[in-house]
Amino acid sequence: MITSFEASLNQLSVHKVGNKAQDEYMVLSDAPLSVEDEMLKNLLMTYFLKPFEKVNEVYRFTHATNDLALNEIYHFAKKCFESGSNFHEISQQITRHLYDVSSHPKIKAGEVYVVYFDAVQIEGELHKALGIFKSETKETYLKVYPDAGGFSLSYEQEAINIQKLDKGCLIINTEAEEGYKVVVIDQTNKTQDAAVYWKDDFLKLKIRNDSFNQTHNVLGLYKNFVTEKIDEEFEISKPDKIDLLNKSMKYFKEKEKFDFEEFSDEVIGNDVAAKSFKSMMNNYEQEFETPLSNGFDISNQAVKKQATNYKTVLKLDKNFHVYIHGDRQLLEQGFDDAKGKKYITLFYDKES
Known part of the structure; x- marks a missing residue:
């Protein structure tokens, strides 16, 4: 459904949200993140976009009143697509909204990445896209490196596995009047009540009836x-x-x-x-x-x-x-x- 071999990362902002119900904090960065290292950029593209290659379901934004303008993420996405100049401010507003709906006691704290992409392909067409991702699961990694004629070991805790995206959505800049094309991933809390907050409370989506x-x-x-x-x-x-x-x-x-x-x-x-x-x-x-x-x-x-x-x-x-x-x-x-x-x-x- 999604292919990303022509895609490029245009802008990136990183923030952090805790669980509002547990009185955890929200931290908003002051400026977007500049990624100059090509290897790091490639790793980020793999982390953000590769999981969507196997996603077939396409959603649209909705609202109980049938007024799309009242859907917060639809509103922010539209502002972003109309003028990319205020991207970082929009990323902060998106993060505030995510923090406001993070009220279930089982929702985990994590980093929020808001990304503006160029040339994301969906259903054979290239479009700009706004990505919103959240990393909740941290892992420990061993490092092996040469040392004095042999090898030494170290480790890194609280690291992110780029092959395991916890939560994400791609908002494709097409069919805006119908609620855009939106694809979603949620790998955590699948069997818990907390699972509904990402797709239902935060994004407010309905399945596209194709x-x-x-x-x-x-x-x-x-x-x-x-x-x-x-x-x-x-x-x-x-x-x-x-x-x-x-x-x-x-x-x-x-x-x-x-x-x-x-x-x-x-x-x-x-x-x-x-x-x-x-x-x-x-x-x-x-x-x-x-x-x-x-x-x-x-x-x-x-x-x-x-x-x-x-x-x-x-x-x-x-x-x-x-x-x-x-x-x-x-x-x-x-x-x-x-x-x-x-x-x-x-x-x-x-x-x-």
Whole structure:
């Protein structure tokens, strides 16, 4: 999604925020940081931008009143893009806002980096971008160096691993009226209440409802429908469930566009089940305020991502795992009265 081989670091300001609820301090630097060393500049570019190369979801800024101007970070980003001359002052305002929302007791203190980039590529186009990053996790590193015909060891504590960006966002200077294109990383507090403060409290984002998210959401919903919901209306065996999952994944891998009626006929194959799945989609739309179209372009990236969640393994006690990838008709189930156990018969042409 993001590529940075043409990108360059234009301006950088560094500050520090503590946890406001714990009465920790905020420290604002007086001036931007000048980075002349090319090696250090390359390391910073790796630290800031490389993690976004695997990020597919694109967000937009939002606000409860639907007035984007009231979203603090949107407001600051727009000022920065309109006039880069007040960059450092804007970086201080951004840091103050982050400090104000850092009220959960589990939020860690850390350095805040506000960066102005040139030529960041997203979806094949080059744009200026504003990056906001926070380093919370510190590590200890060993140093080995030559000394008097041998080697000596030392260490450095409270150091930052440039391969592990804790939190970050890139605000891309395009589609401003729609809330910009924003990509986000949050590697800490993933399972805690503190996790929401970065994306929800600080940035106030909503997912961009593009083909990636449409594909990702429908595949995720269908998986839940087959594995959980469908049992409420039908008696269906585990191999038949796996067959439904296989058919859906085959559909999304082979088609260029999703069509609900076509999907219902070719994959679900039952009017009652199709109506139940449609009802599930409608409920999702209302609960998450995310429209799901009856027709959209299929995103191959989203299919690949969801494919890892589609399990096609039939587990039989602790003795066997049967991987079902193809024709369901080549598998038969039964019950052996003499042994008092269920059995499965598999038909095939050759071993490999």
